[in-house]
Amino acid sequence: MSGTRAEIAKLARLLGEQAARFDYLAALSPEDVRAVRDQAAEVLFGANQALFERIGSASKLVPAALTAGIAQRSFGPLLSARVAGALEPDRAVDLATRLPVPFLADVAAELDPRRIAPVLGLLPITKVVEVGRELIRRSDHITTGRFVGDLPEPALQAMVTTLDDHSLLHTAIYTDSTDRLPALFALIPDSRLPGIATIIATASGEFAEDLIPVLLHLDTPSLTRLADAVRALPDADRARLSATVREMNVLEELGPLAAALT
Numbered sequence: 001m002s003g004t005r006a007e008i009a010k011l012a013r014l015l016g017e018q019a020a021r022f023d024y025l026a027a028l029s030p031e032d033v034r035a036v037r038d039q040a041a042e043v044l045f046g047a048n049q050a051l052f053e054r055i056g057s058a059s060k061l062v063p064a065a066l067t068a069g070i071a072q073r074s075f076g077p078l079l080s081a082r083v084a085g086a087l088e089p090d091r092a093v094d095l096a097t098r099l100p101v102p103f104l105a106d107v108a109a110e111l112d113p114r115r116i117a118p119v120l121g122l123l124p125i126t127k128v129v130e131v132g133r134e135l136i137r138r139s140d141h142i143t144t145g146r147f148v149g150d151l152p153e154p155a156l157q158a159m160v161t162t163l164d165d166h167s168l169l170h171t172a173i174y175t176d177s178t179d180r181l182p183a184l185f186a187l188i189p190d191s192r193l194p195g196i197a198t199i200i201a202t203a204s205g206e207f208a209e210d211l212i213p214v215l216l217h218l219d220t221p222s223l224t225r226l227a228d229a230v231r232a233l234p235d236a237d238r239a240r241l242s243a244t245v246r247e248m249n250v251l252e253e254l255g256p257l258a259a260a261l262t
Helices: 003-015 019-025 030-046 049-059 064-084 089-096 101-108 113-120 125-137 141-146 153-162 165-174 178-186 190-202 205-215 220-231 235-247 256-260
Strands: none
Touching (some): 003 165, 003 205, 101 125, 141 165, 178 220, 190 205, 190 220, 205 235, 220 235
8 A cells, every 4th residue: 555655765765766676665564664764764874973973063163154164065965964963953053044945955855853853943933944945846745744743833834834735745645753644734724625635535546545544644633624625525526535545445444534425
């Protein structure tokens, strides 16, 4: 079914490979593929940690403006991402505010958000939104999805406002923090639900296979709001969504939404 493909895409991104190289993992569950990715991340981000900590400590001896220039011109995104996890949060934020948004987006794609959660809580929301917009311009939903679980709620709210409906749903597909999807959905204003419902109902192919499982992580209030929007859709769209969830054998798991489709 679904989530496995998203997990393979995230594993491929982590390892700098094409997703097709890992097609042999398609028979595994999403949880199994994620376990492989988590182990790989521990190896990659844990390797040379002492060196990154020494670089981070040494950076305190250099003016922030100069350090930012070195990061951009000499370190590059990958090394900068590794060092970011070793910096004190205030120092990391100071450097981030001095770097251009495209470079920060490059760095974000190489980060493990769990290792910089304190930094995310201190970043100006305007900077978070700017980087988010750049990632969406690149259609980098893997990176936006990985940050859902670690952004503080004000920043997450700003991102929900920034993302268009398609980008928001693609971000949900790639999030590691499925437990936060109800909170994410709660931030979506009612005025956007008809558009969200239309995209879900008319999704097809691999997009539908990736998107429908996201609904299984929503709570009852979220599914109730979505069900109200689905009831207002044209009969043909409701029938299409009903056929999709039945084919995927998840209708009974959709609670209030299932009632809107039967």
